Amino acid sequence: MTAIVRYDELVRDDRIHASLYTDPQIFADEMERIFHRGWVFVGHASEIPRPGDFVTRPLGTQPAILVRGADGAVSVLLNRCRHRGTMVCAAERGTTKTFACPYHGWTYDLSGALLGVPYPGGYDASFDKSTRGLAHAPRVATYRGFVFASLSADGITLEEHLGKATKLIDRSCDLSPEGEIELTAGWVKHRCAANWKMLPENDSDGYHLGFVHRALFKTVRSQYQTVVGDERTIKAVVRDWGGGHIEIDWSPGYQGAFEWFGGAPKSLVADYVVRMEQRYGTARAQQLLFEGPAHALIFPNLFLGETNIAIVQPVSVDECVHWHTPIFWKGVPEFNSRLLRQSEAGMGPASFLMPEDLAIAARNHAGLQARHVEWLELSRGLNRETMDAEGRLVSHVTDETINRALWKHYRAVMAGA
Amino acid sequence: MNLDGPWPSNVVPTDDRQAVTDFLHKEARLADEARYAEWLALWTDDAVYWVPATTDPAADPEKHLSHIYDNRGRLETRVKMLQSGFRYSQEPASPMRRLISSIEIAAGAGGEFVAESNFLLAELSIQAKHEMHWWVGRTTHRLRRVAGELRMCTKKVVLVNAAEPLPNLTFLI
Numbered sequence: 178m179t180a181i182v183r184y185d186e187l188v189r190d191d192r193i194h195a196s197l198y199t200d201p202q203i204f205a206d207e208m209e210r211i212f213h214r215g216w217v218f219v220g221h222a223s224e225i226p227r228p229g230d231f232v233t234r235p236l237g238t239q240p241a242i243l244v245r246g247a248d249g250a251v252s253v254l255l256n257r258c259r260h261r262g263t264m265v266c267a268a269e270r271g272t273t274k275t276f277a278c279p280y281h282g283w284t285y286d287l288s289g290a291l292l293g294v295p296y297p298g299g300y301d302a303s304f305d306k307s308t309r310g311l312a313h314a315p316r317v318a319t320y321r322g323f324v325f326a327s328l329s330a331d332g333i334t335l336e337e338h339l340g341k342a343t344k345l346i347d348r349s350c351d352l353s354p355e356g357e358i359e360l361t362a363g364w365v366k367h368r369c370a371a372n373w374k375m376l377p378e379n380d381s382d383g384y385h386l387g388f389v390h391r392a393l394f395k396t397v398r399s400q401y402q403t404v405v406g407d408e409r410t411i412k413a414v415v416r417d418w419g420g421g422h423i424e425i426d427w428s429p430g431y432q433g434a435f436e437w438f439g440g441a442p443k444s445l446v447a448d449y450v451v452r453m454e455q456r457y458g459t460a461r462a463q464q465l466l467f468e469g470p471a472h473a474l475i476f477p478n479l480f481l482g483e484t485n486i487a488i489v490q491p492v493s494v495d496e497c498v499h500w501h502t503p504i505f506w507k508g509v510p511e512f513n514s515r516l517l518r519q520s521e522a523g524m525g526p527a528s529f530l531m532p533e534d535l536a537i538a539a540r541n542h543a544g545l546q547a548r549h550v551e552w553l554e555l556s557r558g559l560n561r562e563t564m565d566a567e568g569r570l571v572s573h574v575t576d577e578t579i580n581r582a583l584w585k586h587y588r589a590v591m592a593g594a
Numbered sequence: 595m596n597l598d599g600p601w602p603s604n605v606v607p608t609d610d611r612q613a614v615t616d617f618l619h620k621e622a623r624l625a626d627e628a629r630y631a632e633w634l635a636l637w638t639d640d641a642v643y644w645v646p647a648t649t650d651p652a653a654d655p656e657k658h659l660s661h662i663y664d665n666r667g668r669l670e671t672r673v674k675m676l677q678s679g680f681r682y683s684q685e686p687a688s689p690m691r692r693l694i695s696s697i698e699i700a701a702g703a704g705g706e707f708v709a710e711s712n713f714l715l716a717e718l719s720i721q722a723k724h725e726m727h728w729w730v731g732r733t734t735h736r737l738r739r740v741a742g743e744l745r746m747c748t749k750k751v752v753l754v755n756a757a758e759p760l761p762n763l764t765f766l767i
Contacts (some may be wrong), residue, residue, distance in 0.1 A: 208754040362659040366759035392680035527661045528765040532683035539722035
């Protein structure tokens, strides 16, 4: 018998309880209520362009297969034979016509339907193949190629889950003059010895940059330089989009277009700018090129990391994995080389940013074992955050407005169960 | 530049073999001991330091994401960060030792040498949890003489677990 955790007690408006990062019971509740019942990001349609293409992905802590069927429809199948539970697919990606279990040869089609079992003489007429297909996520929905799944047959729609935050996804996709992104560079996976929630919190933390990333700022100039100066001169902001979706917007601190790209030589972008203006009109194109892609978390596991897409994978209460891949904007292959190099500079175990984040996350997780102190502070910016015309809380980029937004939604999901 | 190339076109004289082997051992020792400036001095200006994110031999750094794909400028940034005292993922630096084995050396184009070797590296990650991390892989060095001294122009490190979730890899692999 497991204890009932009182999430409304553990998540307060200005502080959170340390057990939220360290209690295995809470981790189990999170997998059930957030990752299995709610909507989670699984992969992008561009990863499986043709019928039979698949990638294997965790859905929370459950092994799953994201696959494009013979009819072109995308399914999320649980990677578990209905006979004895064996994973039917060991490859990380590939193209196939069927999934055949290596244990006793049960074979399924791309929609998960059971095609046949060897030696059928051992089953009588009551053996119904139609009830023994691979289990699949009952709800799968896509927004601009981003595939989300829920293991619950009912609940809010993806549209309701994303709410206004579709605009954040739009901001990243619209930088393609064809309106589409392609995630074809492969993923790098970075292991972190900390609770999974430290990744979305840190990805959205504008307070730590000048400290955690001091080695980089001391060494080279980057587009983040403007956010590590005097507190009063920093113009970047954080925004709460509702539903646990949270954003850092650097663009109020930018001086011109393409700062998010580290600048842009005319030879590289002249043709691109023309095509952007043709598609979106001059004003919208100029806005897109000035603001750049989103820096935002789509609750709970999709991070729009400017020129990267990242996935937060929980492993256990003490461990998680940060996946990332560069965005390739369809129709602009001339950017890809630079996007690859920027991605390697920013994210991944050997990069110039994330290793510090994950080293600090591990120290954070180790420090939280000092349970004589029970609470973590979450009050920064309560004195100055404001509501904008679109009903979003906005504050100084270093404020914990978006941590509070994340935890408020977390409390609603976890306590509402 | 092919280890499996036809004899005798890729045979390397004994003196050169010894010099290349000595270089590999020295390069490993400088990396293990976090002697950053001396390690950086082993590189040519056209340096390529490549750690693919896959074991697939068809990996193409212009199409696929890598863990590391440094040119000289980025390599210098990498070293400066390690020297800054604020590279927290290597602050303090992990004690480490590596074994190099199965060295094969071939003659490359233009007087260059290509050396392939296997390595086993024990890294004690002491930044938070004091865990031993074991790194295993195959390295390809491309070396040439600059003003009489051997220097490396390419170092490609293919980790056995390149495509798996990796902990921080900010020391010199």
